[in-house]
Amino acid sequence: MASENTPSESKSRNWVALGTLGFSALALTILAAIAMASSAANAKDIFNIVLPVIASWVGTILAFYFGRENFESASRQSRETNQQLQKIVERLSPEERANVQVTAIMRRLADFVCFKIPQAKTEQDVTLKDLRANFTETITRLPIVEADDRPKYMIHQSRVDKYLVEGGKEDDKLATFIAEQKKKGVEFGLDKGFIVVSEKATLSEAKQKTERAQGCQDIFITRNGTAEEPLLGWVSNVRMAKFLQP
Numbered sequence: 001m002a003s004e005n006t007p008s009e010s011k012s013r014n015w016v017a018l019g020t021l022g023f024s025a026l027a028l029t030i031l032a033a034i035a036m037a038s039s040a041a042n043a044k045d046i047f048n049i050v051l052p053v054i055a056s057w058v059g060t061i062l063a064f065y066f067g068r069e070n071f072e073s074a075s076r077q078s079r080e081t082n083q084q085l086q087k088i089v090e091r092l093s094p095e096e097r098a099n100v101q102v103t104a105i106m107r108r109l110a111d112f113v114c115f116k117i118p119q120a121k122t123e124q125d126v127t128l129k130d131l132r133a134n135f136t137e138t139i140t141r142l143p144i145v146e147a148d149d150r151p152k153y154m155i156h157q158s159r160v161d162k163y164l165v166e167g168g169k170e171d172d173k174l175a176t177f178i179a180e181q182k183k184k185g186v187e188f189g190l191d192k193g194f195i196v197v198s199e200k201a202t203l204s205e206a207k208q209k210t211e212r213a214q215g216c217q218d219i220f221i222t223r224n225g226t227a228e229e230p231l232l233g234w235v236s237n238v239r240m241a242k243f244l245q246p
Helices: 007-037 040-090 094-098 128-132 157-165 174-183 203-212 237-244
Strands: 141-145 151-156 195-198 218-222 233-236
Touching: 094 203, 094 237, 128 157, 128 174, 141 218, 151 157, 151 218, 157 174, 195 203, 203 218, 203 237, 233 237
Parallel strands: 195 218
Antiparallel strands: 141 151, 218 233
16 A cells, blocks of 8 residues: 655655756756757757657656555546445445446455466466465465456466466466366366456345355456456455345
């Protein structure tokens, strides 16, 4: 979670802003003086060459120092809004909760760990070691998404650990792992390892769809409810049960 800015950090940003603007003003003043001492043609050439450079430099510096602050602020506001929605849902009756949109309790993509398959790569380029690096005591499920955030698989740590105990290797490819598991009747893809619903779906609709897809424990949310769209959020069966319990 992003931390709050300290007074020293804010003061440093203020000095950076003032220093950047002051230096730019000084540079433009000197540039104008040089231009005035030159011919009109030379002045135009000087401004055309130097002004874009100064503008780009100023923009880059300010974006570097203030872009992170804006991003952290937006992320913090998103989390706070999501927490407020969850508190409202908790006050509702089980029947009322069932009609709440699934987005009210979903964990947004930016708020959970997932593994993104690199651009132009496939399951043949990803090893189990790559996946296991993301598992911790609290992270035992790992959503796998394409480079453009389209949902691909939901991998459970228990399945990977069992595979390794039975003779598999960490250097085995994800494609090999998936193929071997499929032989045993275990799948991780759409309607097998996860289901997808739209952002407008209710908790009741999501729960019913999960129950129809036997073995699915996870709900992925996309804008229109297809796996061909970027992943917006995720709700596990545990999270669902928690919010729907009496």
